[in-house]
Amino acid sequence: MSGGRGTIRIAAASAHFGRDLEFDLAxxxxxxxxxxxxxxxxxxxxxxxxxxxxxxxxxxxPEALPPALDPDGPQVKRVCALAAEMVVCVGYCEAAGGLRYNSAVCVSGDGVLGRHRKVHLPAGEVAAYASGDRFDAFDTPAGRVGMLIDYDKTFPESARSLALDGAEIIACLSAWPASITNRAPRMAQDRQSRLFDLYDCARAAENQVVLASSNQTGAMGGMRFLGQAKVVGPGGDILARTWSRAGLAVAELDVAAEIATARRVLHHLAERRPAGYRMVPS
Structure with a gap:
């Protein structure tokens, strides 16, 4: 784990985005x-x-899918320029080798710092995207970061893989809707709303890392997105959140110090017993 950066502020966004790329970039x-x-x-x-x-x-x-973008194309370069001194993680549909991936890129004004292709695809997404095959952390001026997309955070192995690769901050980028099959009269009663918060807190606490969770708001087709962007500390406590509103959840913390405090007595990664875990072949 890297250190010595001191206190920083981390922001996670809730906002709506659609098919109009110029609107999205604005x-x-x-x-x-x-x-x-x-x-x-x-x-x-x-x-x-x-x-x-x-x-x-x-x-x-298949005729109404998101635009597939070049991972080194003008849209990504524009986000790099906008980011300047900041570190920014953003999701998009990646075009690569004739395939489409639900992807995320982490950038600054210096260029691309890290990339991720969504590994875990729910049933409907299989018809639209190919699956990624790895989880990698990478160094940034804000600390060592790893990214997850949507359904990836449902699986403990995803965040654990990033933590074992030294991630101090896990960025979870989502377009996570309310339940499609069992609509609740109020968002607070929605099953997917509860799970979204549960996964965010559990992934942070079990790995003793900081987690920044973004999400879309508004609607697309028949789906209503939850919002609920948040920053979670390494003890699983929510430090800042947007609830269902659009906006930014901003938390100020010393990432290395908070992680060191969380791991001082019980160090989950160091105290694992891999020899006792059943590894089921894929």
């Missing part, structure tokens, strides 16, 4: 400006911020 610029005004060193934007998410998760229309 919203990205506004959120970066707002995060900069709040003194943030790291901003985590939602999944599918460049081009929007699927309009139908169960039966995606």
């Amino acid at each position: 919203r990205v610029a506004k959120l970066i400006a707002d995060a900069r005004g709040a003194g943030a060193a790291l901003l985590v934007l939602p999944d599918a911020a460049l081009g929007g998410y699927l309009a139908d998760l169960r039966h995606p229309d």
Whole structure:
């Protein structure tokens, strides 16, 4: 684990994004400006911020998919320029080798710092995206970061892989909707709303890392997105949140010091017993 950076501010965004790339980039610029005004060193934007998410998760229309973008193309370069001295994570649909990936990129004004392709695809996404195959942490001016997208955070192994790779901060980028099959009359009673918060807190606490969780708001097709952006400390405590509103959750903390405090007595990663775990072949 790297250290010595002292106190920084981390921001996670709730916002709506659609198919209009120019509109999306203007919203990205506004959120970066707002995060900069709040003194943030790291901003985590939602999944599918460049081009929007699927309009139908169960039966995606192949003629209405998000635009597939070059991972080194003009849109990513524009986010790099907007980021300047900040570290910014943003989600998009990646075009690569004739395939489409639900992807995220972490950038600063110096260029791309890290990339992630969503590994765990729920049933409907299989028709729209290919699956990634790895979880890697990477160094940034804000600390060592790893990224997860949406459904990735449902699986403990995802965040654990990043923590074992030295991630101090896990950026969870989401376009996470309310329950599609069992709609609740109030968002607070929604099953997916409860799980979204539960996974955020559990992944932070079990790995004793900081977690910044972004999400889309508004609606796309028949889906309502939850918002609920938040920053979670290494003890699983929510330090800042947006609830269901659009906006920024901003928390100020010394990441290395908070992690060291959380691991002082019980160090989950060091006290694992891998020899006793059943490893089921994939």
